[in-house]
Amino acid sequence: MIDKIKSLLQEVENLTASNAEELEALRIKYLGKKGEISALMNDFRTVPAEQKREVGIYINQLKETAQNKINELKESFENAPTFSNDIDLTRTAYPIGLGTRHPLSLVKKEICDIFGRLGFSIAEGPEIEDDWHVFSSLNFAEDHPARDMQDTFFIQHNPDVLLRTHTSSVQTRVMEKQQPPIRIICPGRVYRNEAISYRAHCFFHQVEALYVDKNVSFADLKQALLFFAKEMFGPETKIRLRPSYFPFTEPSAEMDISCNICGGEGCPFCKHTGWVEILGCGMVDPNVLENCGIDSKVYTGYALGMGIERITNLKYRVKDLRMFSENDIRFLREFESAN
Numbered sequence: 001m002i003d004k005i006k007s008l009l010q011e012v013e014n015l016t017a018s019n020a021e022e023l024e025a026l027r028i029k030y031l032g033k034k035g036e037i038s039a040l041m042n043d044f045r046t047v048p049a050e051q052k053r054e055v056g057i058y059i060n061q062l063k064e065t066a067q068n069k070i071n072e073l074k075e076s077f078e079n080a081p082t083f084s085n086d087i088d089l090t091r092t093a094y095p096i097g098l099g100t101r102h103p104l105s106l107v108k109k110e111i112c113d114i115f116g117r118l119g120f121s122i123a124e125g126p127e128i129e130d131d132w133h134v135f136s137s138l139n140f141a142e143d144h145p146a147r148d149m150q151d152t153f154f155i156q157h158n159p160d161v162l163l164r165t166h167t168s169s170v171q172t173r174v175m176e177k178q179q180p181p182i183r184i185i186c187p188g189r190v191y192r193n194e195a196i197s198y199r200a201h202c203f204f205h206q207v208e209a210l211y212v213d214k215n216v217s218f219a220d221l222k223q224a225l226l227f228f229a230k231e232m233f234g235p236e237t238k239i240r241l242r243p244s245y246f247p248f249t250e251p252s253a254e255m256d257i258s259c260n261i262c263g264g265e266g267c268p269f270c271k272h273t274g275w276v277e278i279l280g281c282g283m284v285d286p287n288v289l290e291n292c293g294i295d296s297k298v299y300t301g302y303a304l305g306m307g308i309e310r311i312t313n314l315k316y317r318v319k320d321l322r323m324f325s326e327n328d329i330r331f332l333r334e335f336e337s338a339n
């Protein structure tokens, strides 16, 4: 009997099955009620008492091995992919819904790329700032209205901790650490305490550019601006500079571009003037350079800053600023082709 069990043991160890039906047949053959192992159990009664112990051990071993083997084969079927004839393997896969870049990210990237071609590299700074970097270092007078609670979000009523109101703060951060030549472009989010409407939001995005070196002139600024305008809005674009005031630049200017909707003819978008304002700029005020430890007798620089929403609005005609932060998928999908 032991020989029979041994040969069954070997059989069981080498079992294979190529599908679930074959496996079930094997299970019945060995472990079923009328199977081989049941038959052995029946025969067990006739085994002489002194052999019972040894034979019993063998039968148990056989039973266990058969059970394990069948389970093992079963698992291998369950984990294997099942193919049936009604699956069409030539069919195209379901389209994977890839996300698209947000319009503001697209425009930010384009602005940074254009300045990148002029040798500017990206610099970033914190959104939670202090008074020095946002205002004092940039020549804001103590009583400048921008410092007012009405315009600036202060954190926990501490007048020295605030959300930056412009990315000009990154100018100071870079100039404090680095001597000229400096040629940086600083994209980022800014915050102002404004009532939310179609044309104002409590947060928006800006890009600041700063170039400080020996002999940097207003002509250099103008050339960079013209290059930017043509790259961004097309080669026909004209620019116009109007005198303005910013505490951190002297002289300061605002730049208009010829209306890219009517081409300068006059339309409701440009209020029939043919021009639309897009950014502020100027020569870095010597006080700002000195505040950051740069010798204003040796170096000069220009700076400019623009709102990314404003540029996006001009490029893609988004009339309502709030759409940029609503995350309406129908709006975002409209920019799929620009990605």
Ligand code: DAH
Pocket (backbone or CB within 6 Å): 165, 166, 167, 168, 208, 209, 246, 249, 279, 280, 281, 282, 303, 304, 305, 306
């Ligand atoms: N910081 C200004 C603002 O938030 C924008 C700006 C104007 C930046 C003139 C400049 C500049 O660098 O020269 O409105």
